[in-house]
Amino acid sequence: MREVAVAGVGLTKFDLYDGEKGHPLKESYDLGAEAIISALEYAEMDMTDIQAAFCGSCYQGVGSGHQALSEVRITGLPIVNVENACSSSLSAFRLAYQSVAAGLYDICLAVGLEKMPRGFIMSTAWREWERYMGFNVQPAAYALETVRYIEEYGATLEQCALVTVKNRRNAVFNPYARFQSKVTVEEVLNSRMIAKPLRLLNCCPLADGGAAAVLCSKDKLKSKNKMVTVAASVLTSEPYGIARGGGSVKVKNPNRTEIGARQAYEISGYGPEDMDVAQVYDTMSPCEIWNTEDLGFCKKGEAGHLLEEGVFDINGRIPINTDGGLLARGHPLGATGLAQLVEIFLQLREEAGPRQVPGASIGLCHALGAGPNCAISILKR
């Protein structure tokens, strides 16, 4: 397997693009195209350099990657549309990575895009009984997991609120985030109840967006200055064959995140203690707590306390969700995983501006999706 570099990345602002209430009107392919153009410019490459493309999306219907690529005249090449729920574009990234690593292609494009459905969003619950029992919207299932996690590990709702507070604070410095304003613990705890005990500000906001990355073999890289390479890119699924795989419940250990993390650390030769920065899946604020533990950044039941101590702040021991995470950047399902990767890339290139983690040289991103699956990639400089 060859070493694979990330040559360039692109991102749109995550926002509502429905043309209503002052928001601009853009289609999912516009968002994808915008991200692709940025990534190509960053990589100093042309559309004709791309040899294969992998595009993650969930709700865009047929041919979403082809649409975005056609928009920027990247045509005639192999294009694979990947639907892996919230890890769609990180799964697409992995296919692009594997293709270059295996020598199938020298330069590949990974894209993520999503214009989220408005109004009622059917969750990714897929068994009839799940829907009948009320798991037809995401917070319902996460609420149960949260209750169980709190019962088992003694976390508090204040700690869960602190996740939102931290991520919103980080996003103040991220012009691509949907929300660039701080919130307080009190505001989280007093926001509208969605599914007990989860409140509005425990949930990631609706957003549309696009993200892209150009991957290439070392010799195709235009500049090797601060070269970022892929140390590992893994994909797992929950070993229990059920729709909902809680990250916290003992009976289910090891879960998909633990298995994926183990694989990623083994392949990369790094451990959790080597990570300078991480993007951890935070679709609901408590998820960041248990996912942080499952990724091995601390022991089970510890993350809430460490959060209070600032360990996961930008100037902490292991900064998490430096760009605001799903909770502040927003969560256009198909674009989320690559947006996480873009942040890690920028951090390792020391281009993250006011939210830069000093000297970051190894970073991890982690996306969970229904399936249930788990995608983890580790980048290094």
Next chain:
Amino acid sequence: MREVAVAGVGLTKFDLYDGEKGHPLKESYDLGAEAIISALEYAEMDMTDIQAAFCGSCYQGVGSGHQALSEVRITGLPIVNVENACSSSLSAFRLAYQSVAAGLYDICLAVGLEKMPRGFIMSTAWREWERYMGFNVQPAAYALETVRYIEEYGATLEQCALVTVKNRRNAVFNPYARFQSKVTVEEVLNSRMIAKPLRLLNCCPLADGGAAAVLCSKDKLKSKNKMVTVAASVLTSEPYGIARGGGSVKVKNPNRTEIGARQAYEISGYGPEDMDVAQVYDTMSPCEIWNTEDLGFCKKGEAGHLLEEGVFDINGRIPINTDGGLLARGHPLGATGLAQLVEIFLQLREEAGPRQVPGASIGLCHALGAGPNCAISILKR
């Protein structure tokens, strides 16, 4: 790149599974699971042998592959859901093939499944202007292409009808086909008009279904008797960046099929004259005519005449759609490509029963999908 064998295949009967009018009720994951179990049994393998899975589907929402795999307790491994319209599962097959060929895994599973939406099916047209102009159902676009093809190459509607007649005749011997009854040219020409000049029997029927294939490295194969290997598996997209890529129109040459065929022949070292049997994309009967030409089985404008001469019959020079094709087997989008591959596999194993092409040892399958894309795989014994 290692040689990759197809160890086993599985297929459900293609039928309506909506529980109405005497049809059984099955979900898409039931259909996928049924095909997977058959493929594993054929390969004499267990679910724990599978190291990675790729599942093609179009309309099943989030996590369709995970659902089917979870149904048969294949969990914990990397699963990628592929949406490439009508070539979804042939695209999934290609990813499985590449993974084994590159040595990433020894044994992979490719799955295709679809329970088609009922009632109005939004076509794969994706630009606003396409929909506004009436291309919101598939036959509308194919009707234009047909008219243009007829004008340019002098084919007749009788020849187009003959495609249906041939494929329905072949399907009489295929218990997995939705329609196992013959039709006449007159019946085709007198069937209900759908989009002039295309009539009901020029269009492939609605069907639900599942298909699966187990791919493995040579050393993992349980029996090397009549071993079938992958000679080429390519994926291309239309080089013009438009939604509709007609197979016939001169100004667009070379089109995605011609490009894909050229690549597949170059990689495999075979030419069209070496193919003993082929599954050619026939979503509307005239498509088979121009696709047959674009695949190089004859010159442009010749296929209609050769069809009249029986060249594409089971006992002809190059038998096409021996299992009935989309026109008789039915077209559950995500399952179609792998169903084609299953037929080629069975033909090369000499297990195709009364529709067996004597001594078939090399075969090709070809699926087009919106995007627009084109997937071609060549198998050999």
